[in-house]
Amino acid sequence: MFQTGYILSRRSDAIWFISLPFLAIAIGLAGQQWLPATAAAAVGLWITIPHHFATWLRTYGFSDEWQRWKDRLLIAPVIIFGLTILGLMWSPLTVFMLVTLWDHQHSLMQQYGFARIYDFKAGTGAPSAGRFDLAFNWILYANMFLTSPYWTQIWVHQLFQWSVPITADAVRLVHTVSWTVTIVFLILFIGHLVWSVRKGYRLNPMKFLFLGASYFLWYFIAWRATSLLLYMIAHRIMHGVQYDVIVYSYIRRKVSRKGDVRKLMARIAKPGNVKVFILFGLIYAVVFSLLVGKELQEFGFGLIRFNIPFDSLQELGLGSVIDMSSYQLFAATMINAVAVVHYYFDSFIWKVRDAKIQTGL
Template sequence: MDTAATGAAASALPRSAYIVNPAYDWLLFLLPPVAALGLGFVITGTWFSDAGFELAGYDFSPSGLLIGVFIHAHLVAVFFRSHGNPAIFRSFPRRFVLVPLLLYLAMLSSNWALICVSVLATFWDVYHSALQTFGFARIYDNKWGNDPAAGRQLDYWLNLLLYAGPILAGVTMIDHFEDFAEFEEVGATFFTRIPAYMEGHQQYYAWAVIALGCAFLLYYLHAQWRLSRQGYRVSPLKVYLLASTGAVSILTWGFNTWGEAFFIMNFFHALQYFGIVWAREQGNLVRLFRVGSLPNGKYLALALFLGATFGYGLWAELSDTSITALWALTLTVSIMHFWYDSFIWSVRKQQV
């Protein structure tokens, strides 16, 4: 992207149009999808992507280890929003204490529960990622002075289409559905047939997604025109975010551009998530780590926050998943991330 054009666009908008400020938003919310796509291109075919080494009994490439740690780090970061924010924790104490404990115990006591949660995590991740972009889009719409309800359902379905559509229609579809093979461990042969069925019928899903997607995009544009006649003001930041994220999703999930689909999509998603957590929770993090009275306490809190989350990320990536207790723990963190974040966005909507 032309940095001069980006700077000109940023300066043309009022500061209130941004979630934090122009520099912060472009660095951590708006540019990451395109930047991640560029990063995927840069690392393709290099030692960073292809070189292999063994660590803790696992084979990694540098990029594989980095994205694995980054994914797990952003997953556990939600606990600083839920348990680390006293106001939110007091609102949902049972959700934050009993539910993860019961889920963990269920997976320890039942292989069926363990496999079901593992497969659920794969597809909930897709939905959750689409809804994160939806959340940012709605905030930018609200910042531009629009009614929070105007066009909400349109944006919701557009984000699902732009994120999940390329998965169903693209080359990475089988990478998502192959998780159903895990049901073989509990003798559920019906579910183990799903990956082969989806692969054998992918062309039909692809044509259905393309046809329905084109029809919906035309309807979306028409609906936006109708809303504009009623006083709706199109947020250029929202349009850029949706267009860039949608294009990156199609190029990566749809075609696995440069062979780095999982790296690209997870990299920008995790980066955006860390950006929103720090933007909204830095005051709580300073208090949590008790560094408010120290010089540069805010930056020390940031360092401790990143150290804690990335420390967990490294541990989770290197943990032995053949040990049920460890696998169940990482799955509990994943599921709680998806669930907690879904209603924390709603709880904090008045603050953004």
């Protein structure tokens, strides 16, 4: 019935994929209690930005992958940066909302990807398991977003800002429908697992422990958050650290199996050189922050501001926070476009069913 497989190893998976979400919650709760809300930006600086660097290293670092995706890696950033500049000049809030929505999709798809890696490593799951895993992540994440107190107040507030009529009864109806769909799906999901076992397919318990830990974090903070800080700290720690872990593992495994790689990648992959990987990520974070912000000259918790995307929204009755100068337009473009390029690259560089990508998994 069960066949266990690990992404890294038994001990490493227990640390990074099972225990980390609970540690992230503890850190987030401490931050919510003792840090100002603006400290969320410091978490972005030291966790989120370095995990963007991991993407650039992963995509541009291997010559074979560079040759395979050269057109995408060259053309896509130019298009994304161009569209972001135009969007920020026309409607900054629209850009911010689109980036935020893609960020949510990107987050749930990362957990879906890890779930698929678990089945790949253990050789488990029916052929239909991937579709059920995808639906599981979409439905449970959407339910959290639609029904939790934290996210409900955000999307309801946004609808009011857009002058969309909404009543308390309408909100309650959304909650009821969402929970109904979620419960029905979970019954079907369990039924599919039972069917899979009866058909002779085995299940990897690590996949379900991982999904359980991930969604425990998201649901816990969505119901317990009293400020943005808990979500930003806990979510970003889980998402960013797990991403860095899989990228470093991918680099080491691909270097060991392929051999003919660039010197930088070979050096990073040497045993004990994870410190080089971390150092490069932190240097990138500092350089990036210096480029995008005279508001980011301080790197301490509670000293960083992130308000540029909300500038000059007179059409929505919102006052201007600061003037959108040329430098601030550049900074806003960098913050948003870099994130979108990261989301786009991740949409095709982690296809678990791709035999060439499997060499690093």
